[in-house]
Amino acid sequence: MTYQTSDSPGVRRSAGAHAPAPQMLNKVPEVTIWFWIIKVLCTTVGESFADWINMNLGVGLVNTALIFTGALAAVLVWQLGVARYIPFVYWLTVVVVSVTGTLYTDILTDSQGVPLAVSSSVFAALLAVVFGAWYVRERTLSVHTIVTRPRELFYWLAVLVTFALGTATGDWTLELTGWTAGVSVLLPFGLIVAIVVGWRLGANSVLSFWLAYILTRPLGANLGDWFGSPRDDGGLGLGTAVTSVVFLCAILFTVVYLTLSRRDVIEAHDLAGSRQARNTSRERGMLVYYALVSVAAAALLVWAHQQPHAAAASEEDGPAPVTTHLTPQEATSPFPPAEIAKFRAITADTLAKVDGDDQKAASRRVTDLEAAWDNDQSTLEPKSERAWTFLDGEIDHVLEAVRAEDPDKATEDKALNTLLTTLG
Template sequence: MLSKVPEITVWFWVIKILCTTVGESFADWIDMTLGVGLTLTALIFTGILAAVLGWQLCLDRYVPIAYWLTVVVLSVTGTLYTDILTDALGVPLAVSTSIFAAALAVVFGVWYARERTLSIHSIVTIPRELFYWLAVLVTFALGTAAGDWTLELTGWGPGTSVLLPAGLIALIAIGWRLGANAVLSFWLAYILTRPLGANLGDWLASPSAEHGLGWGTALTSLVFLVAILATVGYLTLTHSDVIELPERTPTPAATARPARERITLGYYAAIAVATVVLLGWAAGQPHAAVASDEEESGALSVTATLDAGQVTAHFPPAEVAKFRAIARDTLTKVQAGQQADAEARITDLETAWDDDEATLRPADQTAWGVVDGRIDAVLHAVRASTPDPTVEAQTLTALLTELQ
């Protein structure tokens, strides 16, 4: 076969980040906005992955549309698998990160033992291509787990969370230019593009009240999908990323610049140590815990409760009375079957709560977190694509209980 993967140019990294972002936002749109659910969404994309990967494997050369469609679907699927471990099975992110890191090491170990190369310039046989796609899937899962774990440790929000993976990729690019091992540099950057793309998508889609740009998941997915199609169309017409002379036999392990590779290996180790120190420092700073996607959507119940009167003891009574009045009004509209009015009224609660965050949160972090979770559950229930009045009433009643 001719090479089944593209040449590594700037276009490769641009479209890789685009694919990661649209994969993340599109999965969230199906899972939460449409209310399909995490498990069913994962099953759907597993079936899509089987079909798309089968098409890619049947080709005898690199075809941009098939290759990048496979990357998008793998991005979504790898992310969903990690989310299932975290949200459905309760596996800690530190554990899932370690599991996927070990799995990736095994994949690379077996791949190298069998083929004597990990270079993507040598993807000219079915076995090598299978190893390649398996590695890509695991890198997406690892990038998801590591990225989410970082957010959990630091409490960084949209925008800020983009800076770390972007900075690390820039440092890897510098190392590669200084003579670092090309294969090692490629796979390190490849892993980091996943949290970069996902955090970028979250920043664009998150509402302005959460320090995002407020595009929403649907618009973010659409914009990036159009950008992907335009880029893939350009590459299809120009063939600027086609590998003309693929590596058919493994290249010798020796390098012409062994001293530089050793120095840059130390450079990468220093970056790793500095990153650990930065994350340790950030984890030690006061911050609120970052909820998982399922918790933010209200799909997981809020189990924490408050003592009677704890909210009114620390929050201004007038503000609590305002929140309670809006919640009762919304409940009345739900019970009367006035869904449109309930959706409009609950927006008043969201706005009022967000406006008061700066004063309420420092007053009682625990109480604020519990009530915030209750409000998130109410917003998800009332704004669901197919609202269930029973669920709406339950979440509103739970909120009113905490606001006593």
């Protein structure tokens, strides 16, 4: 969506307002169709690339987050230091912010055990605080007027939180519904279409922009999962590496085009224009429209969560499968022996590398266990959710032990031997 600013940096402030900061050229792009295309591409490649580093290279979630936090600091310094909008610098920053915000949410969920409902609520509240402080100080949230240092800092902080929020809400949606990657693309896409319709009918441009901006994160991530997931899981089977390369090439092509064409540069005369007339009554009416869209989306999620596959599993497997201890026979008998033998072989190989004091090799090998287990989830879990959940917990103990920042050999041996005993 493309819109004109409803705030002009030249508008006189009332007495007592914050003193205006020195103005600079706008260092963010014009919001055109190219903006949304490359935004989704950046989100997708950021998600896939982070998964590749975390899982395929065995770096681990926390170490990956530390790496990208350092990279984020470096690219932000670069972006803040340039004097004008440079497509390569700006979109590189967006990619790194995308990865970093995603990793922060993943750490809360995977390492700290924070429920996705809680993290979604926390990030939503944090985003509201950022927007509130931004508006109180600057009297605008428009991306057409990022012409002062405080506004630029507020802008990037808001972008970081939107990625964390988009990650949490997107993962929470998948947790509630159990949708495949291909199906899960449809919800954020449909909501973005609804926002575009609302904007065209007169909804507030700034509100519409930030709502769509949040939703591009789950849309891009779901696209990445769809491209990278195995065909058995409803994906295209390209893998994270190929998916990253495909979308990275698309980003580079788009950035080169925008650099040469300058189609997304906000010119100085655009910033100096008069305040655009706003139909406030229509904007208030469209708030009702957005509320109805939100209610419809929530109703869809509730309906999907209550579908028979979730209810049947609950009735069949009992009330507390996570905490129920199973015997090796109970844990493995529902599944094909060949699959259990595959998991046992990888586990035994990981244990041998730990005992041989080759921690890096053990980390790489345990990633193979994680990948094999995740790839088989769609076929194994329906056979017995109770047994699958129990084995999933045992494998999680192994992953935590082997990938610990300061691995303890005794803890690793215990977790691996326990899993080997369970696998029979």
